[in-house]
Amino acid sequence: MDAAQKTENRSKAGGTGYLFTDGIVVTSAPDGPVWAPGDVAVRNGRIIYAGAALTPARREKYFREGLQHWPLGGRVIMPGLINTHTHAAMSLLRGYAEDRPLLEWLERLVFPFESRLSGEAVYWGTLVSCMEMIRGGITTLNDMYFFMEDAAKAVADSGMRAVLGWGLSGIDAQSAERALAQAEEFYQKWNGAAGGRIRVCMAPHATYTCPPAFLAQVVERAAALGAGLHIHVAESPEECRRHQEQFGETEVATLERLGAWELPAVAAHCVQVTSGDIRILARHGVAVSHNPTSNLKLGNGIAPVQEMLDAGITVALGTDGPASNNNQDLFQEMRLAAIAQKGRTHDPTVLPAPQVVAMATQWGAKALRWPEIGALKVGNWADLVILRKPMSHRWPAWDVWSDLVYACHGGDVQDVLVAGQVILKNGQFTALDEGWVLAAAQMVLEAVKPPQRNVAWPLPKRE
Ligand SMILES: [Zn+2]
Secondary structure, rough: HHHHHHHHHHHEEEEEEEEEEEEEEEEOOOOOOOEEEEEEEEEEEEEEEEEEEEOOOHHHHHHOOOOEEEEEOOOEEEOOOOOOEOOOOHHOOOOOOOOHHHHHHHHHHHHHHOOOOOHHHHHHHHHHHHHHHHOEEOOOOOOEEOOOOHHHHHHHHOOOOOEEEEEOOOOOOOHHHHHHHHHHHHHHHOOOOOOOOOOEEEEEEOOOOOHHHHHHHHHHHHHHOOOOEEEEOOOHHHHHHHHHHHHOOOHHHHHHOOHHHOEEEEEEOOOOOHHHHHHHHHHOOOOEOOOHHHHOOOOOOOHHHHHHHHHOEEEEEEEOHHHHHHHHHHHHHHHHHHHHHHHOOOOOOOOHHHHHHHHHHHHHHHOOOOOOOOOOOOOOOOOEEEEOOOOOOOOOOOHHHHHHHOOOOOOHHEEEOOOOEEEEEEEOOOOOOOHHHHHHHHHHHHHHHHOOOOOOOOOOOOO
């Protein structure tokens, strides 16, 4: 009997759950207790116990109630990781445009490719990314793209949890109105869908693709719907210079003036923020999604994460899309976030490992205003990750926080559950056929890709 079959049989039998025993239980970061040995009990998709190893009598009681025994044998069990900024369908563009500055990369290479995409392409591109993320222990993503109904179907099929926003850019009045109507329809149809695993926000792309009047409209519409906001902010020096020249203020200040920060908001990047911007973001409770790989790869710099944390801002982690990273491995992102911040501040004590794990878990949940995920607490959704036993690259794992941030990578993930459903078991998908999905995605990619890849090495000479 395979895992999917077992899952199905269990739900037919009344949908109980699991008792995970004798693991290293990382309940919550940065300061939640770590139980070693510890047990976790899950029933009907929720966590009903996370703590020290139970007595044989209490374990027996759970087994009698129908929980299935899942011995961990000293492996780490932790909250599923939360990727607070990505464009999942951009797996289609992974490796397509490399070694270019943000605006040139976007305007000359990415946007022309994207104009050729179809809903079908977005479905398969998103599903490929979901598989990648699940393999790396990510259980929730915050995604911004277009053809979002197709992206939502892919997320639903993958078993993951997500906040999805239809990426908006406001051009002329007519197309702006159409885009807004589309985003609103998407909200009505998909917010709360897939058993509550999918939530919808409004996602104006950035200040350089959305003029102020359009942004004001988006903010008004989001407020009326009760939706949150997801937007790129102060990502590159060039974009910020142009904005300052045109408007005489920073992007963060413009967005404040337009009322954007009155909404529950995730501001992606915030690399080039000023101390004044940091004060504004803190004052309004704006959460920041820090994407160190993408920021460094596009030559945009390193965000002042420590200063933002000092100001009381919730800083979470994101991978950004596969076209600018090129992977969606949040373990690598944790390691780089810590290391880059220490290098930037010349202070190895900043961003200690437990805080970095918080950025990828509990603070991610806080950023997405989803308090029932991000920590192994009674009542929370059972979004769980179980790691493999440490191989040579992790041995001897003196300390679990150091293991997670500095030694692990996505390949160390063995099992993944979302809302108590096993979606990855012993490195195998329970409901998806990876080879088949990749073959289907390849067929769709062949149909939409540009006739020739118009970036090649060596790059043109710099002036
Ligand atoms: Zn992005």
